[in-house]
Amino acid sequence: MSNNRxxxxxxxxSKTCNYTQIPESSIDTLEGHDDERVIKLMPMAxxxxxxxLKENMLPSIPGDLIQDLELASPDxxxxxxxxxxxxxxxxxxxxxxxxxxxIQNPAPxxxxxxxxxxxxxxxxxxxxxxxxxxxxxxxxxxxxxxSVDNKAKRRLFVATDDxxxxxxxxxxxTRYEIIGDIDVASKANDNSxxxxxxxxxxLIRDLYRLVYADFLVxxxxxxxCSLAYALRLATKPxxxxxxxxxxxxxxHTK
Numbered sequence: 107m108s109n110n111r112x113x114x115x116x117x118x119x120s121k122t123c124n125y126t127q128i129p130e131s132s133i134d135t136l137e138g139h140d141d142e143r144v145i146k147l148m149p150m151a152x153x154x155x156x157x158x159l160k161e162n163m164l165p166s167i168p169g170d171l172i173q174d175l176e177l178a179s180p181d182x183x184x185x186x187x188x189x190x191x192x193x194x195x196x197x198x199x200x201x202x203x204x205x206x207x208x209i210q211n212p213a214p215x216x217x218x219x220x221x222x223x224x225x226x227x228x229x230x231x232x233x234x235x236x237x238x239x240x241x242x243x244x245x246x247x248x249x250x251x252x253s254v255d256n257k258a259k260r261r262l263f264v265a266t267d268d269x270x271x272x273x274x275x276x277x278x279x280t281r282y283e284i285i286g287d288i289d290v291a292s293k294a295n296d297n298s299x300x301x302x303x304x305x306x307x308x309l310i311r312d313l314y315r316l317v318y319a320d321f322l323v324x325x326x327x328x329x330x331c332s333l334a335y336a337l338r339l340a341t342k343p344x345x346x347x348x349x350x351x352x353x354x355x356x357x358h359t360k
Contacts (some may be wrong), residue, residue: 215322321352
């Protein structure tokens with residue numbers, strides 16, 4: 107059987123609904139992975155219709171919730187989406203133990219620097235200096251309020267798919283203690299390794315480090331950053347500070 111199932115880390119969506127209740131005509135297999143059972147989507151001819159609908163549909167929240175959420179959250183739409191995502195990604199015991207370990211010693215600040223295919227095809231390249239400038243401001247505020255010792259090393263978690271990013275931050279910003287794994291970044295940059303079990307577990311760890319860091323700088327055009335932002339709103343107290351996440355491109359998730 108495949109080693110890349112959601113059930114390796116997450117609970118089933120339902121205790122009562124499973125593949126056995128889905129008509130066989132709706133089940134297919136992945137090419138080259140005969141043991142993988144997937145639900146068939148609509149024919150490709152209809153995808154253009156779906157794309158057109160998506161482009162013309164405004165984001166929405168159930169009407170009976172919107173007024174309360176507008177009072178309780180600085181970003182009610184993402185909070186609502188975050189609740190749905192948090193339910194789908196409910197951790198199993200294995201992942202919960204990993205999350206608890208990360209929560210015990212979270213990084214005060216974290217950055218997610220996306221390079222690779224995202225920058226080549228979809229998003230603008232942002233220099234490392236842009237990320238660190240904002241992180242510097244955050245730590246300066248912490249020093250001014252007495253929350254951080256000015257003489258202590260500033261702990262910063264770096265998630266990226268480019269190992270050069272970690273190397274450059276370590277070389278240029280010596281006042282920071284960098285928490286990041288160059289080997290993980292190298293694997294994330296290798297298309298042949300990106301979908302293996304090991305790198306998926308590393309990416310899951312990266313995700314929850316971003317979620318539980320006190321302060322996060324990233325680009326919301328990145329799926330990982332957008333997911334981390336939604337989960338932060340979903341897992342923190344309902345009334346939270348929108349500005350503990352700073353995006354260098356989009357202001358809100360789509």
